[in-house]
Amino acid sequence: MKTIQFNKLYKLFNITSVFLIVISLCLLLFKGLNFGVDFKGGTLIEIRTDQSSSKISLIRDSFNQMNLGDVSVKSFGNETDYIVKFEKQNSNDPEFIENIKQKLSNSIGNVDFRRVENVGPKVSAELLRSGVIAIGLSLAAMLLYIWIRFEWQFSLGAILALFHDVILTLGIFSLFSLEINLSIVAAVLTIVGYSMNDTVVIFDRVRENLRKYADIKIFELTNISINETLSRTIITSATTLLALLSIYLFGGEILKGFSLAMILGVIFGTYSSIYIANPILVLLKVNQRTIIKEEKD
Numbered sequence: 001m002k003t004i005q006f007n008k009l010y011k012l013f014n015i016t017s018v019f020l021i022v023i024s025l026c027l028l029l030f031k032g033l034n035f036g037v038d039f040k041g042g043t044l045i046e047i048r049t050d051q052s053s054s055k056i057s058l059i060r061d062s063f064n065q066m067n068l069g070d071v072s073v074k075s076f077g078n079e080t081d082y083i084v085k086f087e088k089q090n091s092n093d094p095e096f097i098e099n100i101k102q103k104l105s106n107s108i109g110n111v112d113f114r115r116v117e118n119v120g121p122k123v124s125a126e127l128l129r130s131g132v133i134a135i136g137l138s139l140a141a142m143l144l145y146i147w148i149r150f151e152w153q154f155s156l157g158a159i160l161a162l163f164h165d166v167i168l169t170l171g172i173f174s175l176f177s178l179e180i181n182l183s184i185v186a187a188v189l190t191i192v193g194y195s196m197n198d199t200v201v202i203f204d205r206v207r208e209n210l211r212k213y214a215d216i217k218i219f220e221l222t223n224i225s226i227n228e229t230l231s232r233t234i235i236t237s238a239t240t241l242l243a244l245l246s247i248y249l250f251g252g253e254i255l256k257g258f259s260l261a262m263i264l265g266v267i268f269g270t271y272s273s274i275y276i277a278n279p280i281l282v283l284l285k286v287n288q289r290t291i292i293k294e295e296k297d
Contacts, residue, residue, distance in 0.1 A: 006227070031174050034173070034179050035181075037181075039128045076252060142196050153284040154207075158200070166191065173261070208225075237266055
């Protein structure tokens with residue numbers, strides 16, 4: 001099998017990645033994220049229509065005409081079940097809910113309100129804080145794991161790769177104003193685990209090759225290691241993407257955000273395990289003495 005010269009493109013892709021990270025950070029700082037009702041607070045209504053022909057767009061238009069703020073409509077379960085979220089909070093007012101039900105019935109026919117809940121701003125703030133803490137703790141745990149298993153140079157490379165994947169994924173969500181809800185937080189945490197798994201596989205091979213080839217510089221050694229694990233990387237990423245694409249296309253509106261975040265994460269994770277994590281080892285001049293020191297410790 002012909003060896004692909006991944007290392008020849010380290011510099012080019014490193015510059016590209018830095019540029020994309022800067023753009024993503026600017027989007028996050030100045031444009032921000034489009035937080036859904038889970039984080040902003042509002043009202044959640046689970047409805048069931050009496051006909052499967054009701055379209056999400058028709059239901060969304062009906063709610064938009066009621067001036068309830070940002071409205072999110074997603075299908076789930078069978079074809080007649082929908083989750084509706086909007087900013088205005090008055091779910092404890094029977095007259096307010098009955099008025100919505102009446103207007104919706106006039107637009108799409110009979111509607112059954114199966115569940116009505118308020119999501120208060122305090123609860124939303126706690127959810128947002130918990131999500132940030134969860135992502136931060138996962139990154140810290142990964143840092144510690146790689147540090148113990150390998151050496152600090154490997155740990156730094158892995159964390160920078162994870163940072164790259166998360167920031168770029170959130171940057172795309174910011175760019176297109178895609179809604180951020182609890183499922184996206186779950187997707188980001190999954191991305192962290194997936195990206196780390198890809199990186200660890202290559203790092204394991206790099207460490208093994210450092211023991212085998214004492215006379216080969218790390219610049220060439222990383223390229224050898226990437227090529228030796230390439231078939232595994234391609235098969236894992238391709239099968240995962242196929243499953244995620246199926247969920248995105250056929251899983252309904254409620255799973256689109258989650259599956260999209262995961263698709264982006266798998267693509268960025270595969271890329272960063274090659275072009276972010278490994279160039280860090282080259283930059284820090286990892287060599288056989290690094291492995292010998294690790295084994296002595």
